Amino acid sequence: MINDRHPKRSDHAIIDGGRPVPPHALTIDEASLSFGRFQALKSVSFAAEQGQLVTLLGPSGCGKTTLLKAIAGFLALDSGRIEIGGHDMTGIPPERRDTAMCFQSYALFPHLSVSDNIGFGLRQQRIGEAEIRSRVGTVAEQVSLVAQLAKLPGQLSGGQQQRVALARAMAVRPGIMLFDEPLSNLDAKLRDQVRMEIRALQRQHGFTAVYVTHDQSEALAMSDLVVVMRAGEIEQMGRPEDIYRQPKNRFVADFIGTANIMPVRVIGHDAASGLHHIESPLGRLTVRSEIAPVAKTIFACWRPEDAVLVAAGDETGPNRATLRVLSRTFLGSLCDLIVVTEGENPVSFRIQMHGFTPIAEGERITLSLKPEAIRFLGEAAE
Numbered sequence: 389m390i391n392d393r394h395p396k397r398s399d400h401a402i403i404d405g406g407r408p409v410p411p412h413a414l415t416i417d418e419a420s421l422s423f424g425r426f427q428a429l430k431s432v433s434f435a436a437e438q439g440q441l442v443t444l445l446g447p448s449g450c451g452k453t454t455l456l457k458a459i460a461g462f463l464a465l466d467s468g469r470i471e472i473g474g475h476d477m478t479g480i481p482p483e484r485r486d487t488a489m490c491f492q493s494y495a496l497f498p499h500l501s502v503s504d505n506i507g508f509g510l511r512q513q514r515i516g517e518a519e520i521r522s523r524v525g526t527v528a529e530q531v532s533l534v535a536q537l538a539k540l541p542g543q544l545s546g547g548q549q550q551r552v553a554l555a556r557a558m559a560v561r562p563g564i565m566l567f568d569e570p571l572s573n574l575d576a577k578l579r580d581q582v583r584m585e586i587r588a589l590q591r592q593h594g595f596t597a598v599y600v601t602h603d604q605s606e607a608l609a610m611s612d613l614v615v616v617m618r619a620g621e622i623e624q625m626g627r628p629e630d631i632y633r634q635p636k637n638r639f640v641a642d643f644i645g646t647a648n649i650m651p652v653r654v655i656g657h658d659a660a661s662g663l664h665h666i667e668s669p670l671g672r673l674t675v676r677s678e679i680a681p682v683a684k685t686i687f688a689c690w691r692p693e694d695a696v697l698v699a700a701g702d703e704t705g706p707n708r709a710t711l712r713v714l715s716r717t718f719l720g721s722l723c724d725l726i727v728v729t730e731g732e733n734p735v736s737f738r739i740q741m742h743g744f745t746p747i748a749e750g751e752r753i754t755l756s757l758k759p760e761a762i763r764f765l766g767e768a769a770e
């Protein structure tokens with residue numbers, strides 16, 4: 389997609405050990421940006437390969453949209469650089485960046501037909517009418533809008549309007565598609581459907597995408613790479629399964645999915661079995677962790693679905709603990725329980741069982757946790 393409208397490629401992006409390598413589709417290198425005295429981005433760095441979908445995930449105000457706007461060229465960095473296809477974008481205006489943006493507000497022109505909305509970016513690029521008609525027809529088919537082309541946006545449902553916005557961005561065939569919470573105005577069912585459609589189109593066409601969301605399930609479901617941000621900085625990035633399985637700290641563990649986070653004291657390590665022994669609110673436990681504990685007293689976490697219910701009289705299973713059920717919520721495919729330790733300082737945990745579980749509130753249950761289900765977080769608990 390990169391063409392001669394762009395400046396020369398920077399050498400460091402394509403030379404590795406003397407051999408040329410394909411540049412990343414997108415490289416963010418120590419990007420910092422301030423609004424007056426407020427620093428919205430603090431030395432942010434990551435790279436996306438061609439055809440990857442990267443989500444920027446984090447709470448409101450952490451800088452996701454700011455970073456997206458900087459990639460699109462609507463905001464200039466104070467320092468650092470952004471490269472697209474190995475080309476330095478410093479000083480390059482938005483229309484020459486090979487990006488297209490798809491917003492949550494759709495930003496459709498109400499007085500233009502669906503067809504003219506989709507072709508809008510192409511007309512701005514002064515592409516010939518025959519080519520515009522052909523491209524509009526192709527993308528309208530891809531997003532199932534062929535029957536709606538003559539309508540005005542006001543005559544469409546929310547999901548259809550979102551598809552028009554997507555089709556308009558796709559029609560310009562950008563190298564990088566930028567999505568700013570595109571599904572937040574849709575109801576839950578439609579959100580799931582359009583989310584799957586975006587992912588399918590992105591895979592089929594192989595475009596690189598940066599996708600802003602504060603919805604962790606959306607990020608886990610869609611991404612090749614998740615970039616977790618907090619207060620203008622990257623807390624952790626990686627594949628969805630890696631971030632879910634091995635969160636770096638309490639913030640990431642808590643933000644991605646539900647986590648039972650507990651302070652623990654490391655009391656020993658058995659080199660032969662590779663097991664760490666810890667003292668925890670659940671009693672003495674063993675932990676099999678690839679990551680060594682960073683301190684003697686640290687935080688560890690486990691996921692609600694990791695707990696296994698031990699049948700009465702069954703003496704097997706590692707890391708057993710007996711707890712009292714505080715509350716039980718039946719959610720259809722899951723049963724969500726809040727359980728609490730007994731004794732002087734009760735600590736509560738959340739567990740989830742598949743399907744219907746005949747457990748009553750107030751009942752005592754025994755749980756077992758595999759040593760590999762407990763993960764050390766890189767955070768001392770002192």
Ligand SMILES: Nc1ncnc2c1ncn2[C@@H]1O[C@H](COP(=O)(O)OP(=O)(O)OP(=O)(O)O)[C@@H](O)[C@H]1O
Pocket residue numbers: 423426428446447448449450451452453454455602
């Ligand atoms: N033009 C601006 N002038 C001053 N401050 C701004 C401006 N734009 C954004 N900010 C501030 O920068 C921070 C990051 O904003 P940004 O829109 O990037 O957050 P976000 O992570 O996208 O949040 P949300 O999920 O709520 O959209 C916020 O504290 C915001 O108030």
